Amino acid sequence: xxxxxxxxxxAQQQVRNAVVALGESxxxxxxxxxxxxxxxxxxxxxxxxxxxxxxxxxxxxHLTTLGPAKGGIRFHPAVTADEVKALSxxxxxxxxxxxxxxxxxxxxxxxxxxRLSRGELERLARGYVREIWPFIGPxxxxxxxxxxxxxxxMAWMVDEYEKIVGCSCPAVFTGKPLALGGSLGxxxxxxxxxxxxxxxxxxxxxxxxxxxxxxxxxxxxxxxxAGLLLEEYGAxxxxxxxxxxxxLCPAGVPVADLIAYKQATGSVVGYPGSRETDQxxxxxxxxxxxxxxxxxxxIDAEVARHIRxxxxxxxxxxxxxxxxxxxxxxxxxxxxxxxxxNAGGVTVSYFEWVQNRNQLYWTxxxxxxxxxxxxxxxFRQVVATAERHGAYSRTAAYMYAIHRIAEGLRVRGLxxxxxxxxxxxxxxx
Numbered sequence: 001x002x003x004x005x006x007x008x009x010x011a012q013q014q015v016r017n018a019v020v021a022l023g024e025s026x027x028x029x030x031x032x033x034x035x036x037x038x039x040x041x042x043x044x045x046x047x048x049x050x051x052x053x054x055x056x057x058x059x060x061x062h063l064t065t066l067g068p069a070k071g072g073i074r075f076h077p078a079v080t081a082d083e084v085k086a087l088s089x090x091x092x093x094x095x096x097x098x099x100x101x102x103x104x105x106x107x108x109x110x111x112x113x114x115r116l117s118r119g120e121l122e123r124l125a126r127g128y129v130r131e132i133w134p135f136i137g138p139x140x141x142x143x144x145x146x147x148x149x150x151x152x153x154m155a156w157m158v159d160e161y162e163k164i165v166g167c168s169c170p171a172v173f174t175g176k177p178l179a180l181g182g183s184l185g186x187x188x189x190x191x192x193x194x195x196x197x198x199x200x201x202x203x204x205x206x207x208x209x210x211x212x213x214x215x216x217x218x219x220x221x222x223x224x225x226a227g228l229l230l231e232e233y234g235a236x237x238x239x240x241x242x243x244x245x246x247x248l249c250p251a252g253v254p255v256a257d258l259i260a261y262k263q264a265t266g267s268v269v270g271y272p273g274s275r276e277t278d279q280x281x282x283x284x285x286x287x288x289x290x291x292x293x294x295x296x297x298x299i300d301a302e303v304a305r306h307i308r309x310x311x312x313x314x315x316x317x318x319x320x321x322x323x324x325x326x327x328x329x330x331x332x333x334x335x336x337x338x339x340x341x342n343a344g345g346v347t348v349s350y351f352e353w354v355q356n357r358n359q360l361y362w363t364x365x366x367x368x369x370x371x372x373x374x375x376x377x378x379f380r381q382v383v384a385t386a387e388r389h390g391a392y393s394r395t396a397a398y399m400y401a402i403h404r405i406a407e408g409l410r411v412r413g414l415x416x417x418x419x420x421x422x423x424x425x426x427x428x429x
Contacts, residue, residue, distance in 0.1 A: 005297050005300075005321050005322075006082055006086075007082060007083050007086035007087070007296050007297070007318050008082035008083070008085045008086040008089075009082075010086065010318065010321065010322055011085075011086040011089040011090060011318075012033050012034075012089075013322055014322075014394065014395075014398055015029060015032050015033060015089070015093075015398065015402070016029055016033075017395050017398065018395055018398030018399045018401075018402045019032075019402065021389060021391055021395055021399055022399050022402060022403060022406075024402070024406060025415075025416065027415055027416060028402070028406055028409070028415055031063075031409065031414065031415065032062075032063070032089070032092070032402070032405070034062075034085070035060045035061055035062045035085050035088050035089070036061055036062060036063060036064060036103075037060070037061040037064075037135070038058070038059070038060045038061070038081070038084075038085060039058065039059050039060075039132065039135055040056065040057070040058055040081065041056070041057045041058070041059075041128070041131035041132060042054050042055070042056060042057075042131070043055045043056070043057050043109065043124060043127040043128050043130075043131055044127065045120060045123045045124050045127055046123065047120055048117050048119060048120060055109055055110060055111050055124060055127075056109070056110045057107065057108065057109040057110075057128050057131060057132070058079070058081055058084040058107060058108050058109075059084075059105070059106075059107040059132045059135055059136070059141070059143075060084045060085045060087070060088035060105065060106050060107070061088060061103065061104075061105045061135070061141055062085075062088040062089045062091065062092045062103055062104035062105065062106075063092045063103035063104055063405070064103045064140075064141075065103065065408065065409060065412060065414060066096075066101065066102070066103055066405065066408045066409075067095075067100075067101035067102045067103055068102060068103065068105075068137075068138070068139055068140050068141055068142055069088070069091075069102065069103045069104060069105030069140070069141035069142070070091060070095055070100070070102040070103070070104065070105055070141070070142050070144070070346060070349065070350070071087065071088055071091040071104055071105035071106040071107070071143065071144065071146075071346075072087075072106065072107070072143065072144045072145055072146025072147075072149065072175075073106075073107035073108065073109070073128070073143050073144070073145070073146055073149050073153075073157075074106075074107070074108045074109075074146040074147035074148060074149060075108070075109050075111050075113045075124075075147070075148040075149055075153075076108065076109075076110075076111070076112075076147050076148055077110060077111065077112040078295075079108035079109060079110045079111075080110075083108065083296070084106050084107065084108045085106075086296075086318065087104075087106035087108075087317055087318075088104045088105050088106035089104055090104065090317055090318065090338065090339055091103075091104030091105060091106055091346065092104030092401075092405070093339045093397070093398055093401040093402065093405075094338070094339040094340075094342075094343050094346055094401075095343075095346055095350075096400075096401035096402070096404045096405050097339050097340050097343060097378055097381075097382065097397055097400055097401040097404075098340075098343045098346070098347050098374050098375070098378045099374065099377075099378070099404070100346065100347065100350045102142075102346075102350070105141045105142070105143065106146075107128075107132070107143055107146075108146075109124065109128055111124065113148045121153070122156050125149075125153045125156040125157050125160070126156055126157070126159075126160040128157070129157045129160040129161050129164070130160065130164070133160075133161055133164050133165070136161070136172060137169075137172055138169060138171035138172050138353070138356075138357065142171070142172060142173065142174060142349075142353060143157070143172075143173055143174075144173065144174045144175040144345075144346075144349050145175040147295070150175075151175055151176055151177045151182060151187075152177070154173045154174070154175050154176045154177075154180075155176055155177050155180050157173055158170060158172060158173045158176060158180060161173070170356045171353050171356035171357050174186070174349035174350075174352040174353055174356075175349060175352070176352070181352070181355070181356050182352060183348055183349075183351050183352035183355055183361075183362070183367060184361075184362070184363065184364035184367055185348055185351075185364045185367035185368050185371070186345075186348045186349065186352060186367075187221065187225075188221075188225040188229075189344040189345050189347065189348035189349075189367075189371060190221065190222040190225070190315065190342050190344050190345035191221065191222045191223070191224065191225025191226040191227075191228070191229060191315070191344070192225060192229055192344050192368065192371060193341070193342065193343055193344015193345065193347060193371060193375050194222065194226045194291065194293075194313050194315045194336075194341050194342060194344065195225075195226055195229040195230055195233070196344070196371070196372060196375040196376065196379075197313055197336045197340060197341050197375055197379055198226075198230065198289055198291075198311060198313045198336065198341075199233065200375075200376060200379040200380070201311050201313070201334055201336055201379070202289075202311065204334075204383060205310065205311070205334060207288065207310060207311075209230075209233045209234065209235055210233060210234030210235070211234060211235070211236065212230075212234075212235045212236070212288040212289055213235070213236050213237075213238045213252075213286065213287040213288050213289070214227065214230055214235050214236065214237045214238065214239075214287055214288070214289045214290075214291065215237075215238060215239035215240070215282050215283070215285040215287040215289070215290050215291070215309065216237060216239070216240045216241075216282070216291045216293060217240075217241050217246070217279060217282045217283055217290070217291070217292045217293060217294050217298060217316075217319075218241065218242065218291075218292065218293035218294030218295075218315070218316060219240050219241065219242040219258075219259075219262060219268055219293070220242075220293065222293045222315045222316075222342065222345075223240070223291065223293035223315065224255070224259050226291055226293065226313075226315060227240070227255040227258075228255050228256065228259075230289070231254075231255050235289065236252035237249070237252060237253050237255055237258075238250055238251075238252055238253070238285060238286070238287055239277070239281070239282045239285035239287060240253070240258060240268050240282065241268065241277075241278075241279050241281075241282040241294075242262065242267055242268050242269075243267075243294075244266070244267040244268075244269050245267065245268075245269040245276060245277070245278060245279075246268070246269070246276070246277045246278055246279060246281055246282040247268050247269060247270075247271050247274035247275065247276060247277065248274060248275045248276075248277050248281065248282075248285060249271070249273065249274045249275075250286070253271065253274065258271055279294075279298065280303055280306075283298065283299060283303050283306075283307060284303065284306040284307055284308060285308070286308050287308060287309050288309060288310050288311065289309055289310070289311045289312075289313065290307060290309035290311070290312045290313070291312075291313050291314075291315050292312070292314055292315065292316050292319035292320070293315035293316050294316050294319065295316060295319070296316070296317065296318035296319060297318065297319070297321050298316070298319045298320070299312075299319055299320040299321065299324040299328075300321045300323055300324045301321070301323040301324050301326070301327045303324060304320070304323075304324040304325075304327035304328050304331070304333075305327055305331075307328070307331075307333060309333065310333065310334060311333070311334045311335075311336065312328065312333055312334070312335045312336065313336040313341045314335070314336060314337055314338035314341045314342065315338075315341055315342045316338065316342070317338050317342065318338060319338065320335070320394075325392070325394060329392045334393065335392075335393050335394055336379075336393065337393060337394040337397045337398075339397050339398070339401065340378060340379065340382055340397050343374075343375070343378065344371055344375060347370075347371055347374050347375070348367060348371055351367055351370060351371075381400050382396050382397045382400050383396075385397075385399050385400045
C-alpha cells in the first residue's frame with residue numbers, strides 16, 4: 001500500500017480535475033488550491049514527571065467566504081502540515097456537497113496520545129486551545145473530534161475556551177458530550193451516513209444489500225457503527241482490520257461480538273474462528289462492499305488492481321491515491337468518495353451547532369431523519385452530475401461541490417463568469 005504520497009498535492013489535483021471538467025477558469029482553481037489561513041503553534045505541556053514537553057500543533061482554514069470553517073482536530077504522531085491543509089480542503093468540498101453553510105477547517109497535533117496519561121492529555125488539549133483560540137469561534141471556525149480525539153477532549157477544549165473568553169459558548173466546538181450541548185445521534189453519524197450512501201449505491205446499481213459481504217478496514221467509531229448498521233440491513237461482515245492487523249471470517253462475524261472482543265483485547269486480531277491477515281488482505285478480501293475507514297493513501301494502484309468489491313465507500317478521508325483512483329475507474333468499481341461517504345459526521349455536527357445557537361434540542365429520531373434527507377439528496381445530486389457529464393464519481397462529487405462554491409463566490413464578486421458560461425446563459429442553456 002502507498003503511504004508516501006503528499007495528500008495536499010492529491011487534494012489540489014482533485015480540485016483541478018473538477019475545475020477543468022466544469023469548464024471553469026484558472027481563477028477558481030487559484031481561489032481553491034490552498035488554505036486561506038494556516039497557523040502553526042507550539043504547545044508547552046508539563047508532564048506527570050515534572051518535565052516540560054513542547055508539542056507542535058496546526059489549524060488550517062481553507063475557505064471562509066461561504067461561512068465559518070468547520071473541521072476536526074486529530075492527535076496523531078504522523079500529523080503533518082500538508083496533511084492538515086489537505087484535510088481542510090476536503091472539508092470545504094464535503095460541507096458543500098451536503099449543502100452546509102461552512103468552509104473547510106482542520107487541526108492536528110503531532111503526538112501519540114496512547115503514550116500520555118489522562119492528565120497529560122487534558123493539559124495538551126487545553127494548551128492547544130490556548131494557542132489557537134483567537135482563530136476559532138462559532139462564527140469563525142468550529143472544531144470537532146477526529147482521529148484519536150473524542151467527546152471528552154472536546155469538553156476540555158470548550159471549557160478552556162469559555163474560561164478565556166469569559167462566557168458560555170457551546171457552539172464553538174461540536175462532538176461534545178450531551179451534558180455540554182452535544183447532539184443525540186452524533187456518535188454514530190459518520191457510520192450512519194456511510195451506510196445510507198452504501199444503501200443508495202446498491203439500489204442505484206440494482207444490487208441487493210441483504211446478504212452482501214462487507215470488508216471494513218479500520219474498526220474505530222465509523223467502522224464499528226457502519227458494520228452494526230449494515231448488519232441491520234442483512235449484510236454480512238467478512239473481513240475487518242484495525243491498527244494491529246486484520247482478520248478474515250468468510251462465514252461472517254457478529255459485529256457486536258467483534259466490538260466486545262476488541263474492547264477486551266485491544267484488537268480484532270485473534271478473534272475466535274477467524275483467519276489472520278494484513279491491511280492489504282482486508283482491502284482485497286472477497287466481498288461486495290469495501291469500507292476503508294482508516295487513514296489516507298491505503299488504496300494505491302497495486303491494491304486497486306486486486307480489490308474484489310463492487311462498491312467502495314470511503315468512510316476515511318483520502319484513502320485512495322490518484323493512481324488507485326484511475327484503476328478503480330478503469331475497472332468500473334463504484335466509488336462513493338470520501339467527501340460524500342463520510343459526510344454524516346459533519347452534517348450532524350452542523351445540527352449540533354444549530355441546536356447550540358438556538359438552544360433548542362432535537363430528538364435522536366429527528367436528527368437521524370434530517371441526516372437521511374441530507375445524505376440521500378446529496379447522493380442523488382452527485383450521481384446526476386456523473387451521468388450528465390459522463391464523469392467518474394469522485395470527479396462528479398467535486399464538480400457538484402465546486403459548482404455550489406463557485407456560485408457563492410460569483411455573487412460575492414470574487415469570481416468572474418467564464419466567457420463560455422456567459423455564452424451558454426445568453427443562449428438560454
